[in-house]
Amino acid sequence: MEELLKDNMYVIDLSNVTTPAEIIFELSSVLDTEEAKNKRICLKLGNVGLNQAQLLSIKSLISGIESTLSGLDTKSVDTEKVALSLGIIVSNVSEENTLEIKPTMPYKTAEELKEELHNIQSAQQNKKQDEQIVSSEHIEQPEVLEQTVQPEVLEQTVQPEVLEQTVQPVVHEHIEQPEVHEQAVQTVVHEHIEQPEVHEQTAQTVVQEHIEQPEVHEQAVQTVVHEHIEQPANYEQTAQTVVQEHIEQPANYEQTAQTEVQEHIEQPEVLEQTVQTVVHEHIEQPEVHEQTVQTVVHEHIEQPASYEQTAQTVIQEHIEQPEVHEQSIQTVVQNTTQIYTNTTTEESSASSDNSFVQNSSHNLNQNTNEEKQLQNTELHDTTDNTEKQSDIPSNVTYITNLTNNKEEQSTHHAPEEINNSVPQKEEIQDELDVIFGSNPVQTSIFEFKDTTGEQYEQREELNDIIPEQEYTKEDIELEEFPTKYIKQTIRSGQVINYDGNIVIIGDCHPGSEITAAGDITVWGILSGIAHAGANGNQKARVRALKMNAIQLRIANCYSRRPDSMNTVYIEKTNTFIPEEARIVNFEIVVFKMND
């Protein structure tokens, strides 16, 4: 494209001519040639002073052969004045002038440039060069692309990397309504119901949600996930504590490490008696997670009071003591690379009104509530049953590979019969379907889409759309400049000079001036004056998330903001399209990223 414009430029040197009459004479002889037709003509004049009428006649002469007078190079002040009043670009105004071009022309947008090029093309009817425009439309910087993609990703909070690396998908919720629990079971969503006191104790490690109504549940879960992502610092703390807690249980951890998917099951006898199935799943690999579980939501049900309330309901819930809860958190919370899904499907026979299953981590045995024990005596073999658990860790079993369901390993001396007695997940689902019916409306409330995979796809698509930029030698030279990073808002009156590239993380307000020998990149709104390539590097560029610069200067090219642009206020949104300004044939053109 630049070549195209350069080809179209025609410089007529009349700097030796001394009188206006001679200029017109020389000009008319030059303009007779075929070369000068359909060109952008740049006149080089010497010290000759032209008045408005003379310049107009020259202009009309040039327009007579379907060319345009696009630039004037004069040493005469009078001629300069006249030319400016006629809207002609004047360069080299005087000998002393260090800056060659005044910002008499607003900077162009890519669309305007395209239009201009289109006109030239239609005149020349050269179809081959059409391809150059197309290729030039996709001008972007890969770095900027990544920067813009990232904020979106953070907002959507579905990127798997973010989840795995920085955010632990542990959500604790209070559920008081048994109906909610039913639905949760059907959708293989697990919920811990906890005592608030316990939660406060573990507040630093666990983010919890109080949910009383199923409608609220979905929203609440989403907001919890948001909170997690917005507070990476807290998360780091939790992650550290989690790791420590894991280390306290090395046996379990090793066990989980050896097998991709494990299930803990507690009190199988009780389960059998009360027709309750308790399935815990440890999922360590995200792939497995995607296959088996759509979301990573955990809910503890701990309160005895709520337990009593829900005692008459069909669905059983987990009950935990505060102490037990802490320990359960240890299992719930995991490494950053692990995604732990605690799948609890609980059934209860319609006859057993007060049946409860204590379903939590391996250390459930310590300190059980006596009240619960009394309530559970009907279901448990004896009240001593729980005490036995404290002594015998054999109640904790692991089922390996939920997806395979065949490789089962028992740990902690757990009898294999117990493992066999546990129905597999699919079977539980089938049974649940029989009992509750597979109501799609109900399940939809608790259906959580695992959009992590989708986000990956979106990113890949974006990468496909925007091709890699080809770097020229000059670009590489620019990159070799030292780069200054400035993480602040540049305000009015502030000047930044640097003999290299400048990257500003923040906005540049009107009245500020940034001058760089290399590129200027503003990750924010650029509203001040930016001068890239101040040492004369015409390959320098100015980039910004939003280009609203009062003036753009690249090397010795000056341009001003078009008057049509509203100057009062630029609203800060998330939908900025990054823009880049560069020189196209002595004119500064702003390209939008997705042009």
Added chain:
Amino acid sequence: MSGRVIVITSGKGGVGKTTTSANIGSALAKCGHSVVLVDTDIGLRNLDLLLGLENRIVYTLVDVVEERCKLKQALVKDKKNPNLCLLAAAQTRDKSSVSGEQIKKITEKLKKDFDYIIIDCPAGIEQGFQTAIAGASEAIVVTTPEMSAVRDADRIIGLLEAADGIDSYKLLINRVRPNMIKSNDMMSVEDVENILSCQKIGIIPEDTGIITSTNRGEPIINNEKSPAGKAYINVAKRITGEEVPFMDLNEPKDFIGKLKKFFSGLKKQGKE
């Protein structure tokens, strides 16, 4: 040609110096005079914004003073009126970068080419003020009918009287609200005049259109319906020596008010 150098000053900030400068300059240029506006509020320039020339400034007053460019290169022509030019102040410097002597030199040069040189003075009485008035021979003191502004104007008038080169000074009372004067909530124009014992050159009524015109970068004199715009044109005419009566601010604007006035006139006639 020897132009008149008029400095617009006030002492207190926010009374409308810059607005007055922009509008008087534009009005004078509209009348056919060649005008240059000089912004001496270095570091806090606003005159370019009011004229909508912000994006055209390359060289500033400081560049001229420090001889990085010629004076004519630093003059920015107005978008609409070719008679009007702006010599902008530098935003990235402060008041100490220009001295009174340098301003004097510049105004002497500008006098040759322009009929009117309007200097926009910064607020305060410090170096910036002294620099701004150095080249001027006339002054317009802008004030509002508030005690604080009047006090500051009084101080400024004292300084102007003491300064060399200021031959005459006039008072411009800005942001006058006739309704408040009626209800005795605001000092009347006469009160201000009496307190300052200074001849007035104009009364500008309060006008919300000023805010929009400032934001758009268009002087309000281009808005023919605006009372403030009319008042500024009148001020410009008085500067040129034309005798224009002061606006009757109590004149009812709305139709009902006019009707009332008409009927009250009829009653008086009937009584007679």
